[in-house]
Amino acid sequence: MDLSFIINELGENRESYLNAVAPPVFQTGNFACKTVADMRHALQHETEVAFYTRGKNPTVVMLEQKIAALEGTEAAIAFGSGMAAVSAAVLSRVKAGDHIVCIKKPYTWANSLMLKFLPRFGVEVTMVDGTDAENFRRATQNNTVLYYLESPNSFTFELQDIRAVTAIAREHSVCTVIDNSFASPLFQNPAQMGVDLVIHSATKYIGGHSDAMGGIVCGSREAIHRIFKSEYMTLGAVLSPHEAWLLIRGLRTLPVRMERVAQTTRQVVAYLQQRKEVAEILWPFLPSHPQYELAKAQMKNNTGQFTVRLNTTDLKVIERFCDSLRHFLMAASWGGHESLIFPVAATVDPDSFSATGLFNLVRFYIGLEDADYLIKDLEQAFAQMYP
Structure with a gap:
C-alpha cells in the first residue's frame, strides 16, 4: 500500500x-x-x-x-x-x-x-x-x-x-x-x-x-x-x-519530519564527535557502535535520539553545560518539533552524590531546527563548562 x-x-x-x-x-x-x-x-x-x-x-x-x-x-x-x-x-x-x-x-x-x-x-x-x-x-x-x-x-x-x-x-x-x-x-x-x-x-x-x-x-x-x-x-x-x-x-507530515530529523541528527552527532568534552556517544548509527550492522539491517534510517557521556565526573560542570543550553529544552519525551535534553544528573541528589553510574549521561533529541542553529548552541554551552 x-x-x-x-x-x-x-x-x-x-x-x-x-x-x-x-x-x-x-x-x-x-x-x-x-x-x-x-x-x-x-x-x-x-x-x-x-x-x-x-x-x-x-x-x-x-x-x-x-x-x-x-x-x-x-x-x-x-x-x-x-x-x-x-x-x-x-x-x-x-x-x-x-x-x-x-x-x-x-x-x-x-x-x-x-x-x-x-x-x-x-x-x-x-x-x-x-x-x-x-x-x-x-x-x-x-x-x-x-x-x-x-x-x-x-x-x-x-x-x-x-x-x-x-x-x-x-x-x-x-x-x-x-x-x-x-x-x-x-x-x-x-x-x-x-x-x-x-x-x-x-x-x-x-x-x-x-x-x-x-x-x-x-x-x-x-x-x-x-x-x-x-x-x-x-x-x-x-x-x-x-x-x-x-x-x-x-x-x-511524518515522512518529511523524519527525513529532516534524520539528516540534522547526523550533522549534530558529527560535530559532537569532534568535541573533547564528549567522552562517548551512544547511538547505534555510528560505525563504531557494536550493533551498527544490526541497526542498518533492521532500520531504514536513523532517528533523532542519542545519548552523550560528558567527559567529566563533576556534577556542577554537567549542570553548567545543561543549564547553559538556550535552544535545547530540558524536558521528558521526544518526537516533537523542538530539540530536547534529558540529563541523568536531574535524577541525582547533590547531597548524596557519588561519581558512579550513569550520572554524566545526557540524552539528546534533535527536532526540526537547523543543524547550525543547534551546533552554535552546543558550542556556547561547552564554553560555559569551565568558565
Missing part, C-alpha cells in the same frame, strides 16, 4: 462528511440507534460499530487504520498514552503463574510494570541482556508466555536482533511484544520480522507537535479483538477523538 495513500486517504470517506479535506472530530460520547433492532445489532458488534466512544469512534478508527497499514499489520487499537498501550498489550497475554522474559533497561514505566506491578498478581519476570538473542532462550521456562522487546531502548539504545528473537519465540510458542517508538513506523517494521504485537507511543513521532498523547498496539485481527474485548473496554484507557484528530494531523 502506497505511503502517500495511507497518510492522506486511507479511512477518509470524505463523501460522508461534506467532502471536507480535513476529517471532522467526532466529539461525542455515544451514537444513537433508531430502533431496538439497531441497538441490539450495535451491542452485538461493538468491535465494529460506533455505539459508545469508549469502544469505537470514527475519528479514532481512522487513526488505527492508518497506523496498522504503516506497520503492515491487520489491525490496530489506540489508547490514551503509550504506557496504556504497553500495559494492555502485556496484560492481554498473561495470567497468574505465567512468566515473561523482558530486556533490561526498558522505558521507566515499562520497567515498573514488569518488576513492581505484574509480580503483585503472580506473574514472574526475568530481565535479560537483549543484545544476545540466546539470552531469551536461556531464560525461557515451561510457563514463559511472552518476550518483551524495546529495540533500541530509549536511553542507552541497545538493540535486539528481532528476527533471531522471534525465531526463538516461535520454537517455544511465546508471544513477542515490542515498543517500536524509537524508530517510528516508517523506519522499522517489527511485524515483518515476526513480532506479534507492535507498540507505539503516538505522543512521540506520530503526533510530532508535543500537543497530544496517545498509544497504539498493532497486530493480527484476532490479537487486537482480544485486547478490545478485555483490557481496552474494561480498563478504559481510551484515546479521545480530539487527540486522535491531532495524531492524524501529525501523520500528514
